[in-house]
Amino acid sequence: MEVYNHDLIILGTGLAGLRAALEAAQQSKGELDIALVSKLQLMRAHSVAAEGGTAAVMRQDMGDSFELHAWDTVKGSDFLADQDVVDFFVHEMPKEILHLDHWGIPWSRTEDGHIAQRPFGGHTYPRAVFAADKTGHLEMQTLYDTLMKHTKKINRYDEGFVTSILIENNRFAGLTMIDMINGKLVLIRGKALILATGGAGQIFGFTTYSETVTGDGLAMAYRAGLTLKDMEFIQFHPTGLIPSGILMTEACRGEGGTLLNNKDERFMGAYAPSKMELAPRDMVSRSEMTEIEAGRGFPGPEGLDYIHLDLRHLGRKQILERLPLIREVTIKHIGLDPIEKPIPIRPVAHYTMGGVHTDIKGHTPVENIWAAGEVSCVSLHGANRLGSNSTAECLVWGRVAGGEAARYCANASMPEMPKTAEQEWAKIEALIASTGTEDHYQIRKELRKNLDATMGVFRTGEQMEAGLKKIRELKERYKKISLKDKSLRYNTDLERAIETGFMIDVAEVATLGALTRTESRGGHARRDFNVRDDENWLKHTMADYTEAGPKLSYSKVDISMWKPVERKY
Known part of the structure; x- marks a missing residue:
């Protein structure tokens, strides 16, 4: 096992990951030793598939306002968004549009040269800033190009498949990773981690997501002891x-x-x-x-x-x-x-509103771990995300997490060598050596078909009970899988098998949370409980890992600006 040491590790290189890296590099004036870790080549992250726009208040002189953007977001969330978070977001977002503009992004423009904006669903003002219909790709390219000015202390681990997040004594201690290019087992240690791995759309069969969006970061965080929040809202x-x-x-x-x-x-x-x-x-x-x-x-x-x-x-x-x-x-x-x-x-399944629980600064309850972008749940989106708020979230909390983590690393020591790394490698070696009779590709196929059938646009308790039962059957069958490829170098058979395990965990959390929530709110529409129930369910679902399955609890929603009202358009 090879060991690499860095100050700050950023897991995931989409919009949130690149924005975090750029902010951390700028905060430290290029002195921070940063590792960018991705199971893909860096510019292949799913963020490049974002097309339509990025929301920001850019026309206060023409009828838009921070209050209006905040209200649209809160109402759109079916009042499950934390309103202090929404207020912070709408005030910070215009700065990100101007940062990207100054860094050279080719925003579409009006005839008089202003940055163009267009209407998006649920917004009462046309505030989606865009670059034709390739917005995410051009935002990624601009961030990457700007980041290259800080290459001296940026270390890239492309095509590195991370298998676990190691947390010891409530501190992040390292990542276990398979170097797919060289076929090596690697431990990456760091003073801090920013988790920016995106969502879990591939748990569904009919989805907008790339094949790689399998909920890895969500599952690894969950297994390591971090709480997942509001995962029923797809x-x-x-x-x-x-x-x-x-x-x-x-x-x-x-x-x-x-x-x-x-x-x-x-x-x-x-x-x-x-x-x-x-x-x-x-x-x-x-x-x-x-x-x-x-x-x-x-x-x-x-x-x-x-x-x-x-x-x-x-x-x-x-x-x-x-x-x-x-x-x-x-x-x-x-x-x-x-x-x-x-x-x-x-x-079509498109976005994970829930994610790793964080505070308003993207900080998890673990001292030296932050999360940003779709993998996190700061709760900006509540029960339903408005279009063009997602790329915006990645930019705002990528910057916030990058700055917070950089300041932490400036005064932090390296955690002790993790004691659990060898246990993680033992699990990988056991999987490679396994001789079970189950086909993990078939298990994945059945899982995705099951989610399509039981966790769709409309849901019922009966459907979800059957869905949860099926997931748990697949979970048992997964223990008996085997691999055809026994190598390490570019072993996509191994990678897909581990991903499927991650997908099962995420699907179980989402389905149990949905089955337990006996109301309809935002993206969670139950035919057997078809109204919103603020008296009993104006609260966040919190899921923690146990050997027996997810343990659910609940936390308060911040209602500091607007009381819930009936949601009509």
């Missing part, structure tokens, strides 16, 4: 391309795209008359499923019935200027040009 994006699930950005509707059923009706008027297609995502997704279940959809492959996203009326010029990636993707994947034909879409 966002379904209204416009996933049939049959792949690839995201058709909300910018399509922000630019004026419409949703049509098989009667060629613009049906959102029956569900959210004031917002139409730009209602919050949970509402639009439920409306689409209601149309499909009522027989007003189109028959699709493998039960994936769909409705239409129509951009034709926008015209060729607007589509080529504002939505070029959407056109490229639909032509490439289904041979359809949205200039000429409507796009087949349906709701």
Whole structure:
């Protein structure tokens, strides 16, 4: 086992991870020894798939305000967001847009040269700043290019598959990692860790997520003793391309795209008359499923019935200027040009509102661990995230966590050599040597099919009970898996097997939390408890690891600005 020592370790190199690294490097004036660890090549993080925009108050002189952005976010969250967190976020976010502007991002602009903004669902002002429909990719590229000015103390571990987070005496002590390139077992030690590994969308079969988004950081944190919060709240994006699930950005509707059923009706008027297609995502997704279940959809492959996203009326010029990636993707994947034909879409698993519990500064209860981005739950999004608030969250809390961790490292000592590293390697070696009869690929396939069926846009207690039972059966079967590849170098068989174990843990936490929450709120819509219950459920779900399964408890929601009201649009 090789051992590498650094000051600050950042696990995950998407928007939150890169922003954290850049802030830490700037805070320390380049003197901090930073390790960037990713199971991918650095610029392959899923953040590059973010398309539509990043929310910020940039037009206070033209009708927008911090209070309005905060209200939209709180209302959109179905009043489960912590309001002190929301207030902090809306005030910090415009600075991030200007930072990126000064670092050279090619924001789309108005004719008079101002940074352009467009409407997004649930926002009462068009505040989504964008770069055509490649916003996440260009934000990533800008952060990476700027970070390269600090390369002297930046150490990259690309294609390093981390298998565990080691916490001893309530301090982070290290990461165990398989160096996939060289086929080595590695221990990476550091004074502090920033967790920025993203969500867990691959626990679903029909999802917008890259194959790599398997909830690794969530599961490792959970197993190491960190609390997961509000994991039952999964966002379904209204416009996933049939049959792949690839995201058709909300910018399509922000630019004026419409949703049509098989009667060629613009049906959102029956569900959210004031917002139409730009209602919050949970509402639009439920409306689409209601149309499909009522027989007003189109028959699709493998039960994936769909409705239409129509951009034709926008015209060729607007589509080529504002939505070029959407056109490229639909032509490439289904041979359809949205200039000429409507796009087949349906709701698709898209975002994890819950995550590792942190305070308002992204700090976990462990002294030297922070979390930022989708892996964390600071609780900005509550029960439903507004579109364009996610890339924004990554930027704000990437910066905050990077600065906090850098200041901590300046005065901290290196934790003692972890005693549990050898135990983790023993588990990996046992997995490689295993001779069980179960196929972990089949287990993953069944898990994803199960989540699609039991934890979708609409849920019932009966479905989720069956789903939880299935997850626990898969958990037992997983103990009997075996591998065909017994090597270490680029052993994707081993990597997929470990990922599947992570996915099972995350799925169990999410399903148990959803089954226990006997109400409907935001992205958690139960047909057997179809109203929001503030008296009993205005609280966060907290899940802690035990050998027997998740142990649930609850914590208060910060209601410091607005009392909950009925959520209408």
